[in-house]
Amino acid sequence: MTDFLEVKDLTMRFGGLVAVDSLSFKVAHGSIHGLIGPNGAGKTTTFNMISGFYTPTSGQVLLRGEDISGLQMHEVARRGVVRTFQHSTLFAELTVLENALVGTHMPFRPNIFAAIIGWDKEDRSGAEARAKEALEFFGLDHVMHERAGDLSHGHQRALGMAVAYASHPDVVLLDEPFTGMNPEETRQMMDLMERLKADGITILIVEHDMQAIMGLCDNITCMSFGKFLAEGGPHEIRNHPAVIEAYLGGARHVA
């Protein structure tokens, strides 16, 4: 396994607040990598910088050795890094199938002139086949014609992932994918992620609930207050004193 995605001294400042403070870690190709930490640790901010939603204050994001920090989100996506959002961010007014069709934008780039004349039939049916495949993969084909906004919370989260999956990504960034899912749905979703991994897709998951992803990740990076805290396999992280301290401290803080 080679270093595929690398975050180097990444820093994000919001005014006086340092949300992410020279964070560095590496994600191996074809692995499932977890990024954990208490609420407010800076996980989502890190995601936003990797995916191009924020431009980092300093530091680099390297994809296959290329610096992609500072690119726009669609440019990052076109390099194969596709993200989901923490809250169910969907095209709520469109149908489930149409949501997935937007996900096929990259492999089947629309052409306006071909569309007017009607010379894009192959692309349209290709896009539809891919969208349906993605929906089937996430068990959403039976709700294909429903309005996305009318889906249950668990289905909405799954649809967010289906939209990302439809684009044939190399890396998917999942921001707290299990929130709002019941244990059964969570278990199913974890199986699907194993299957994505078997397909050769690299997965980076953000989660604040440490237990949820222990069984899933090959490697875990833990951060707290924007800083790197520890890294290692699930077993190491579970027993790491600094990680336990951060979570207990966080719990005390909340309570």
Added chain:
Amino acid sequence: MPKFLIWIAALAALIALPHGLSFSQQEILVFLTINVLLVASYRLLTLTGEWSLGHVVIMGVGAYSSALLTKKLGVYVPVSMLLGGVFAALIAVLLSFPLFRMKGFYFLIGSFAAGEIIRLLWKRFRDPFGGAKGIKGIDPMPDFSVGFYQFDFFEPTSYYYFAGVVVAVCLWILWRIEKSPVGLTFHAVHWQDKLAQASGVNVRAYRTLAFAIASGFAGISGALLAHYVGTINPNAFDIDLMVFVLTWAIVGGTATFYGPILGCVVLTVINEVVLRELGLEQMRPLIYGAIMILSILFLPNGLESIVQKFTQRRASNGAPERSPAE
């Protein structure tokens, strides 16, 4: 098959229509045809979620361009109309650089300001725009014959047929765009630009594309107008007309392709038939304002929602129709 017959019947009715009308009503029919294209092009822009107040000025850009191309360079009229549309689209692309730094309300105000600047330029530069008096004696569409019909463009009926064909072709293109993956991407940009971008959509490029297409067709509608009335001036494209376009779109509803067209047709008929008969023409802005407020209060999804109620009852076993009402 019955659908096909309905289209044939509608076409026959549209062809027969001017023969039952007086001369002045025929003239209104020409303006209505042009306005249908104007409001339909406006809808394409609203697909990406932006409401512009400069659309009518962009229509004017098409009118001025086409008029000047024929007057100064002797370009053949139908060609100049097409070029008027192209020019309006190019101006829209230029305007997109400052305007698309803004969104929502700021875009609305920005587009109004941009439109007023263009109107000021028309007034300020007598050469070539003719100043406040505008351009007079614009070349009419040259007469021609298609064998079974002789086009004589001093007759409103002839111009109605000509404009009708142009508008029909334009509407067909707008419809094809809307129902294509490009149209879906416009919706995606509107409803969730972050997610669209994460799916690899260049949001800025798509907003510009919608703005340019809408402006291009508005430009063609302006050119159709210019070569019909023969004279244009900056006040023909002022905010009054823009308010009418907004009223047509809002009263008709913008969730479907036909909504704004329906609004334009119904309000024009009310305006010309009812108000003129009652001699209330002077109160047109007041009455339009009242209609707009009433329709927002009592018909928030526009006239199209009434049509949908009837058509959906008939086709209730088909795939559910989406109605992305605001």
